[in-house]
Amino acid sequence: MEKTSGPVVVGWDASPEAHLALQQAHARAERESRPLRVVIALGDIGRLSRWADEWTRGLGDEWCEKARKVLAELGRPDLVPDLVVGTPAEVLARESRTASAVVVGAGGHGPLFGRLLGSVSQQLARHAACPLLVVRAGGVAVGPVVVGVDGSPGSMAALEFALAEGAARRVPVDALYVPQHLPGYVYWEGSTPVELLRDLEAYDAEVQASVADVLSRHPEVVAQVRTADGSAAHEITRASENASLVVVGARGTGGLPGLLLGSVANAVLHHSHCPVAVIHAPVEEEGDLPCD
Structure with missing residues (x-):
């Protein structure tokens, strides 16, 4: 970034x-x-x-x-x-x-x-x-930098910021991806649940490839991509207990047009156990x- x-x-x-x-x-x-x-x-x-x-x-x-x-x-x-x-x-x-x-x-x-x-x-x-x-107050002073990623431009900017922070603080970066599940998409017009499942799996692979590509450009930082089930806000908040910093994009893939602060960023801002960085466009x- x-x-x-x-x-x-x-x-x-x-x-x-x-x-x-x-x-x-x-x-x-x-x-x-x-x-x-x-x-x-x-x-x-x-x-x-x-x-x-x-x-x-x-x-x-x-x-x-x-x-x-x-x-x-x-x-x-x-x-x-x-x-x-x-x-x-x-x-x-x-x-x-x-x-x-x-x-x-x-x-x-x-x-x-x-x-x-x-x-x-x-x-x-x-x-x-x-x-x-x-x-x-809270978190772990020398804990990892946790960043939520979902493939959106905001989350990729957050990832770049998190990697810069990890390098500066000399701590690892934990990129957390929570895939979206089929139940939320069963009414997607024109697709069957099987097709949707394939689409979501393809999207998961695309996100992980994009994140891996960014990580490969920062070999000086010890970093990992971790996938978790459940709510993104809940998983990031839970990870914040042992982190020195949590980084989130202001909006993610679920953001509606005109919505300036996404639900995940909003929830993490309220419930994180450590400092939070919100990465927003200028x-x-x-x-x-x-x-x-």
Whole structure:
């Protein structure tokens, strides 16, 4: 997967999850020799009462100071977070247009700034123009990178991202494929169940061949293709218990036209036991307010 030259952007709200996100964003920026940008969303400032705007600015300044302390501990004492007007989802979606990755915690402060899991991470998973990493405690630090594959363009982009992560982290990559079964296709017009079964078997072989071809181009990564029965979301979530990272495409083969976040990605985002990367096609951008 092609990388942009943009910074690693992390959303900060002083929550414990934001600490984890900032640590991982810092490590990622160091590993890839990229700038790190810390963003604090001020919410709908200017649309509220004067008292609420002053309180919001005061809270933003407080969070800014807390971020600077963490940054100093990480060896970045000169990095100043940016206070940006707008809700976290809209601010980080704009940032994603020029970022190499956006990193957020799986949960955060609310209600003014919004909880990251549900409102913000869900919206970013739909609209981010770069890889989105949703960080949570759990998983295994040196565990494999698990990636869901189904033959769709999104899942193949996810596979490329997972292989790059596996190489950078020096851990194996576990490509998990859950074949679709006949019962869901019995009403496919113009085909008999026997023909459908053949079609599905041919598709399974095609997916595995495509995945094997991508893996062959990355001999530096220890990787395997694993097939499992059942629900893709359930199997990927289960595999996340022993993974350092799970990678999913924003949409898979089951996605309906116009559906920006697939059901598997949505379920994994909610239930994964480790950080999740959602790989989404690019979008576009806008302005900010420096932190004093």
